[in-house]
Amino acid sequence: MKTDIILSGVGGQGILSIATIIGEAALAENLYIKQAEVHGMSQRGGDVQSNLRISDRPICSDLIALGSADVIISLEPMEALRYLPYLSKEGWIITSSAPFVNIPNYPAEESLNAELAKLPHVISLDVNALAKEHNLPKCANVILLGAAAKALQLIGYEDLEKSIARVFAHKGEAVVAMNINALSIGYRAVE
Amino acid sequence: MTQQTDKLLLLGDQAIALGAIHAGLSGVYAYPGTPSTEITEYIQENDLARQREIFCRWCTNEKTAMEAALGMSYMGKRALVCMKHVGLNVAADAFVNSAITGVNGGLVVLVADDPSMHSSQNEQDSRFYGKFALMPILEPSSQQEAYDMMGYAYDLSEEMKLPILMRVTTRMAHSRTVVKCGPVREPNAMNNNAVPANFILLPVNARRRYAELIGQQPRLKELAETSAFNRYEKGTERSPRGIVACGIGWNYVNECFPEGCPFPSLKISQYPLPEKWLCDMAARCDEIVVVEDGQPFVEELLRGTLPTPCRITGRLTGLLPRTGELTPDNVAQALGVPHDPAYTASQVVVPRPPALCQGCGHRDVYAAINEIVAEMPTAKVFGDIGCYTLGALPPFKAIDSCVDMGASITMAKGAADAGLFPAIAIIGDSTFTHSGMTGLLDAVNCNSPITVIISDNLTTAMTGGQDSAGTNKFEAICLGLGVDPAHVRVVVPLAKNMEEIKQVLREEINYRGTSVIIPRRECIQTLNRKHKQKKANA
Numbered sequence: 001m002k003t004d005i006i007l008s009g010v011g012g013q014g015i016l017s018i019a020t021i022i023g024e025a026a027l028a029e030n031l032y033i034k035q036a037e038v039h040g041m042s043q044r045g046g047d048v049q050s051n052l053r054i055s056d057r058p059i060c061s062d063l064i065a066l067g068s069a070d071v072i073i074s075l076e077p078m079e080a081l082r083y084l085p086y087l088s089k090e091g092w093i094i095t096s097s098a099p100f101v102n103i104p105n106y107p108a109e110e111s112l113n114a115e116l117a118k119l120p121h122v123i124s125l126d127v128n129a130l131a132k133e134h135n136l137p138k139c140a141n142v143i144l145l146g147a148a149a150k151a152l153q154l155i156g157y158e159d160l161e162k163s164i165a166r167v168f169a170h171k172g173e174a175v176v177a178m179n180i181n182a183l184s185i186g187y188r189a190v191e
Numbered sequence: 192m193t194q195q196t197d198k199l200l201l202l203g204d205q206a207i208a209l210g211a212i213h214a215g216l217s218g219v220y221a222y223p224g225t226p227s228t229e230i231t232e233y234i235q236e237n238d239l240a241r242q243r244e245i246f247c248r249w250c251t252n253e254k255t256a257m258e259a260a261l262g263m264s265y266m267g268k269r270a271l272v273c274m275k276h277v278g279l280n281v282a283a284d285a286f287v288n289s290a291i292t293g294v295n296g297g298l299v300v301l302v303a304d305d306p307s308m309h310s311s312q313n314e315q316d317s318r319f320y321g322k323f324a325l326m327p328i329l330e331p332s333s334q335q336e337a338y339d340m341m342g343y344a345y346d347l348s349e350e351m352k353l354p355i356l357m358r359v360t361t362r363m364a365h366s367r368t369v370v371k372c373g374p375v376r377e378p379n380a381m382n383n384n385a386v387p388a389n390f391i392l393l394p395v396n397a398r399r400r401y402a403e404l405i406g407q408q409p410r411l412k413e414l415a416e417t418s419a420f421n422r423y424e425k426g427t428e429r430s431p432r433g434i435v436a437c438g439i440g441w442n443y444v445n446e447c448f449p450e451g452c453p454f455p456s457l458k459i460s461q462y463p464l465p466e467k468w469l470c471d472m473a474a475r476c477d478e479i480v481v482v483e484d485g486q487p488f489v490e491e492l493l494r495g496t497l498p499t500p501c502r503i504t505g506r507l508t509g510l511l512p513r514t515g516e517l518t519p520d521n522v523a524q525a526l527g528v529p530h531d532p533a534y535t536a537s538q539v540v541v542p543r544p545p546a547l548c549q550g551c552g553h554r555d556v557y558a559a560i561n562e563i564v565a566e567m568p569t570a571k572v573f574g575d576i577g578c579y580t581l582g583a584l585p586p587f588k589a590i591d592s593c594v595d596m597g598a599s600i601t602m603a604k605g606a607a608d609a610g611l612f613p614a615i616a617i618i619g620d621s622t623f624t625h626s627g628m629t630g631l632l633d634a635v636n637c638n639s640p641i642t643v644i645i646s647d648n649l650t651t652a653m654t655g656g657q658d659s660a661g662t663n664k665f666e667a668i669c670l671g672l673g674v675d676p677a678h679v680r681v682v683v684p685l686a687k688n689m690e691e692i693k694q695v696l697r698e699e700i701n702y703r704g705t706s707v708i709i710p711r712r713e714c715i716q717t718l719n720r721k722h723k724q725k726k727a728n729a
Contacts, residue, residue: 010543019367027200027369036366037202038309039225039655044581046545061446062366062439065519067532081537089533102546104585107539115539171727 002055003153004064006083009075010100011048014141017167018073019050021145025155025163026054036062045102047079054154071151075141076100077112077124092121094148096140098128123147123190130185139182146186157187197372203363204229206334206370207301210341212239215376217268217296218246220256222625223654224275225310226364227303231273232657243378249651251660252596252625253278257285257300264298264354265390267382269345276304276315281596281626283320289354290324291392291400295385297345298354300326303364306485306516310653312576312595314514316485321356321462325404327411328462329357329420330438334368336420336460342373347414351407360484362516363439411463418461423468425475426455433476434526435459435469437489440482443522464492473501480525481505484517544584552712553579555684556646557587559692560615563700564589570613570700571606575599575627577619578653579646590617597626603641604634613700617644621651624661628668631705635673640703642696645669646684648714656717669707678706685712 005022007015019035026033036051051064066085072093074080080095087093093116099109116122125147127140136143142164149157161180168176201209208230211219221231234240234247246263250256253274260270272282279286279302286300302320305311321328329344331337337359344355388396415421426433433455436444441458455475457468472479479501481490487506494503504510510525511517523529547554556579564570574580574590575598582589592602599616607614618627623645634641645665651657661668669679678699682692692710699706 011545023200023367027198032369033200034366034368036362039229039365044545044548044578045543047543059368060442061519062362062368062442063519065446065523066530067534068530078540079543082540084534084537085532087534091533103541103543105541107541111539115537119534 001154002053002057002059003071004069005052005054005152006064006069006072006086007050007052007074008072008079008083009048010079010102011045013075013100015048015050015075018141018145019052021142021160021163021167022052022054022152022155024167025159028163029155029159031056031154032059034059034062047082049083054152056154070153071148073144073148075144077116078107081112081115090120092123092151093119094123094144094151095125096127096144097124098126125186125189127186130189131182134181134185136178136182136185139179142179142182143186143189146183147190149183149187150190199370199372200367201334201370202229202365202367203334203337203359204303204365205233206338207341207357207359208233208237209370209372210338211271211299212237212245213373213375214342214345215269215378216245216271217378218260218263219271219273220246220250220260221273222250222253222256222278223651223657224278224303225654226305226361227273227275227278227301228654228657229364230301239375249658249660253282254285257282257289260298261285261289261292261294264294264296265385266296267384268296268379269298270296271299271301273301274303275311276302276317277311277313277595278302279317279320286320287324288392290326290404291397292390293352293400294348294354295352295382296379297348299341299344299348299357300354301357301359304358304360304485306360309361312593314485316488317356317358318462318485318488321358324356325408326354326356327351327414329355330460330462331357331359331363331420332438332441332458332460334363334366335370337363338370339373340420342376343420351411353404353407358438360439360516362484408463412466415461415463416465416467418465420460421465421468422458423465423471424452424456425471426453428475430455430476431478433457433472433479435472435479435481435489435493437483440484440517440522443517443519444482444526446519447523447526447528459489464489469493473499476501478502478504480510482511482517482522482525545581546584547578547581548715550715551578552648552684552710553582553646555686555689555692556617556644556710557582557589559689559696560617560644561587561589563693563696564615566697567613567700569611570615571611572615572617573599573603573606575616575618575622577622579617579619582617596622597630600627600630600634600641600643603643604630604637604639607639607641612640614641615644615700616641617646619652620645620647620649620661620665621659623665624659624668628672631669631674631707632672634705638704641705642700643705643707645707645709647709647711649711650714650717652714652716656714656720665709674705674707678702678704679709680707681709681711683712684710
């Protein structure tokens, strides 16, 4: 059993925090994990992605092959579509619906939605609005993780909660509680 | 020795760092450079490293790092030097000569290559340097192996009295996985066991040492042929194909064959090449496919120029792409088991190039330069390496060159020598101390009519905000190098100061001698981080 996940977004949106939470949960569950990150130049407002592979058997490649990702978790709708050739036929896209427009030729929102609508399994959620509504600034990424929780397969919702508690422990109880709340908001939003 | 059984989720870089600490490291020497930066950062934050007072301050450039590490090794202690591949060009003099001097305490030179140029200006393969310098090379195939190799590398270095080149690539450096820790060794005590004459490279000593180094090569080959990090699966008596896979290339090959590789296969993680096994494979197979990340180093060694009875294929024959990093897809394609995408690329998606952060001081500097350059149609702006290289992209399109660390100043000088006016150089604070100071001295000595803009954001920003060697010293450095005090000007790059900045630029560019302008404002990223830290501490 394995889950291949592509995390995507724009530099600075917080995809590495999502990766850290999932990675920590996988470690606690004694699963095999490989997570390829992007550091350096492209982090400055450019497109960023991370390949995250979780399995109950040893993993060879750090990178995910074309047509084989089980899930694309994206903090930005166009960035979700960028990795389409990596998505498996029955794979899921779980994405924030809010465009991050920092380029002059950003496509029309309708055309992005039309592309997403062609795919069989898509969850598009305005996590920024949810974060605002629940007064959880900076937690949009964890809300999205909550929405993606079911697609992770090898890792359960409680595993993610425990992982958040460990990952954010050094920031204090209030931050832990905020992020656990954010996780549950995302999780319930797609029930 | 104490046993350490921790399982940790580590980047390849962090596994290397921890492996070095556990191998009894006494000092790490480095200049930040993607994808090698996280090695030194990990050692700076590690409790055991702190407790042992392992030296871990950033160096001014890769050459100073390499030489300081050699000095520590000379005194019998274990040292690590880390750099990105192009950093090895800067350190090359010290690097090549360290194989001639040999070492006393173990010395590992960790070089992180960047095939596909994720964050670099070329994809040079450091293994060529290792061969050139006649050093043993290690190339781990997994983060666990990277950790395990560090102890082996230091033992090997001390046994052979040679520095070891350890080569990784971006995907190894920046991929995270679970690593099991091994025994923790004490650092070496200082000793005077270095053979003094070996370190005095007068021709008389250097000739002797070079002969000794050549004499060690058969032993190095033997070590590679018996290394636990190299693995040869003979497979069947006769096979149409054999696979040689180096470093992480091995992972992509195995990804293609979940039930086990059906061909004879040789994993290479220690060089010089294990000749015995390669000869055996060549005798069994009609074709040898070489899967290696970076340049076709092994493929070229195997094939040479003349035809061989066994066909050698790989990047040189087009079986694998000649440039760019290996991927599970191009390896699978080469081995005849291609992956088919279920969906084609979306036509709606457009590129999203990186850009200078909103609020970054470099933005104000470029805005001012662009306005002034518009007044001076012959002007050229020579750029350098750092965040501000992004000034080449829209909306600024402000620089005409970017070659290597420090080249802005010296290229501007050369262009001025050729008759260009105005010649403007823009360089960051950390890059200036890395390799710009000597170039500025050249310009001062000729009173070259160039204007050097040292865009000072008080940090090494591109790699994530490491300390910058010259912070608070730039005016003094420029004056010390002989720039006329009347032509060392400091401005604060903020929109509200635009008129003043433009006036200073106009005056100094029109001055027919060497001038320096220092726009100084802290990097917005490090500033935000400090604010957050303050808030968290409050």
